[in-house]
Amino acid sequence: xxxxxxxxGEQNIGPxxxxxxxxxxxxxxxxxxxxxxxxxxxxxxxxESKISRLELGRVGFKERDVTxxxxxxxxxxxxxxxxxxxxxxxxxxxGWWRRFGDTxxxxxxxxxxxxxxxxxxxxxxxxxxxxxLQIEPYARAIFSHGRSEMADERVDQLVALRMRRxxxxxxxxxxxxxxxxxxxxxxxxxxGVKVLKQQIEYLLEMSALPxxxxxxxxxxxxxxxxxxxxxxxxxxxxxxxxxxYVEYMTGAHYIEKREEIxxxxxxxxxxAVDAETPERSRSMLGKRRQEI
Numbered sequence: 001x002x003x004x005x006x007x008x009g010e011q012n013i014g015p016x017x018x019x020x021x022x023x024x025x026x027x028x029x030x031x032x033x034x035x036x037x038x039x040x041x042x043x044x045x046x047x048e049s050k051i052s053r054l055e056l057g058r059v060g061f062k063e064r065d066v067t068x069x070x071x072x073x074x075x076x077x078x079x080x081x082x083x084x085x086x087x088x089x090x091x092x093x094x095g096w097w098r099r100f101g102d103t104x105x106x107x108x109x110x111x112x113x114x115x116x117x118x119x120x121x122x123x124x125x126x127x128x129x130x131x132x133l134q135i136e137p138y139a140r141a142i143f144s145h146g147r148s149e150m151a152d153e154r155v156d157q158l159v160a161l162r163m164r165r166x167x168x169x170x171x172x173x174x175x176x177x178x179x180x181x182x183x184x185x186x187x188x189x190x191x192g193v194k195v196l197k198q199q200i201e202y203l204l205e206m207s208a209l210p211x212x213x214x215x216x217x218x219x220x221x222x223x224x225x226x227x228x229x230x231x232x233x234x235x236x237x238x239x240x241x242x243x244x245y246v247e248y249m250t251g252a253h254y255i256e257k258r259e260e261i262x263x264x265x266x267x268x269x270x271x272a273v274d275a276e277t278p279e280r281s282r283s284m285l286g287k288r289r290q291e292i
Contacts, residue, residue: 016113018091020057021239022084026066027055029073043072056256058110061088096164103157107251111231112165114243118175119236122268125229126182128190129199131162133179133206133214138199139163141191169209178213180271186216186288197292204285207278215275216284225270232264 030040030051037051044050044065053059066088070081097104097112104112115121115132123130129138136159143158144151168174189196207214231245244255244264255261276284 014095014113014116015091015093016057016095016110017117017235017237017240018087019059019061021237022061022066022087022091023055023057024239025084025087026069026073029075030055030069033073035072040069040072044068057091060092063088097161100157100161100164103154104161105251110254111245111252112161114233114245115165115175116168117235117237117240118233120176120178120234122232122234123177123179123230124226124268124271125179125185126226127185127229128188129181129185129203130179130229130231132166132177133203133212134162135195135199135202136163137191137195141195146190169206169212174211176211176213178215178272180215180217180268180275183216183218183284186285193292197289200285200289200292204282204289207282207285213278214281214285215272215278216281217271217275218284221274225274226264226267230264232261232268 030037037048037055041047041049041051046065050059054061054065063085066084067081070084075081075084095113095116097109101109121132123132128134128142131139134142139159139162140148140151140155143155169177186196186200190199203214206212228246233243233245235242241256241258242261242265244253244261246253246255255264275281
C-alpha cells in the first residue's frame with residue numbers, strides 16, 4: 001500500500017488529515033473487495049453508520065477495528081498491514097488544539113485540524129473579519145458579544161485558540177489564504193473605533209504577505225453570489241477531497257459532495273470578479289485607516 005506510506009510521510013499533516021487519508025484508503029479497499037458498509041460494520045461489531053464515519057475520517061480509529069477490516073478486505077501482506085496500523089497511531093496523536101478541548105466545541109475541532117493540513121483556504125465573510133485574520137481585541141469583542149466586562153476564562157481560552165490558529169502563517173509551508181470581505185466589515189466598529197483601526201492596519205500588514213490575498217466587495221456590488229459566510233479548504237494530498245465549511249450559531253456543516261463543492265467554488269469565483277482586486281483592496285484599506 002504505497003499510497004498510505006507516501007501520504008503518511010507528507011510534511012505537517014495533522015491527525016485530522018491523517019484520519020481522512022486512512023478512511024479514504026479503507027473505503028477504496030472495501031469497494032474493491034465488493035463489501036458493503038453494512039457487512040463491514042457487522043465485522044467490527046458496529047454499524048453501517050460507523051463505517052461511514054470512519055471512511056470520512058470523522059472519528060478516531062481503533063487498531064483492532066482496522067486489523068479486522070484489513071483481514072476482511074484481503075490485505076494479507078505484513079508490510080501493507082503495518083503501514084495501515086502505523087497510520088492509525090499517527091491519526092490518534094493529539095494535535096496542539098487538544099489543550100483547548102474543554103473550551104472548543106466538538107464540531108469545531110475538525111476545522112482546526114483541516115486548516116493545519118490545507119494547501120489553500122478561500123473565505124467569504126460578509127459581516128466580520130474572518131477569525132484567521134482577527135487581532136486579539138477584535139476577537140475578544142466578538143466572543144464577549146461586545147461586553148468586555150462579561151469576558152471570563154472561557155472567552156480568554158477562545159481568544160487564545162483563535163490566536164494560536166494564526167501561527168500557521170509563519171510556517172515555511174503556510175497555506176495560501178484568499179479572503180473576500182464585504183466593505184461593511186471596514187465600517188462595523190467591533191470592539192470600538194480604535195480596535196477597528198488596529199484591525200484594518202493588521203489586514204494591511206497581512207495582505208502584504210505573498211501567501212495572503214484580501215479582496216473587498218464594495219457596497220455598489222451585490223454580493224448575491226453567496227448569502228452566508230463560508231470557507232473552502234483545498235489540499236495538496238490527492239486522497240483528501242475539497243471541503244466547504246459553513247458555521248452557524250450552534251454548530252457547523254462540513255460539505256464534501258462534489259456537486260455541492262462546485263457551487264461553493266463558483267460562488268467564490270463570482271465574488272472574486274465582483275470584488276476589487278487585491279491591489280485596489282489594499283488602497284481601500286489604507287484609505288479607510290486614514291478616515292478613522
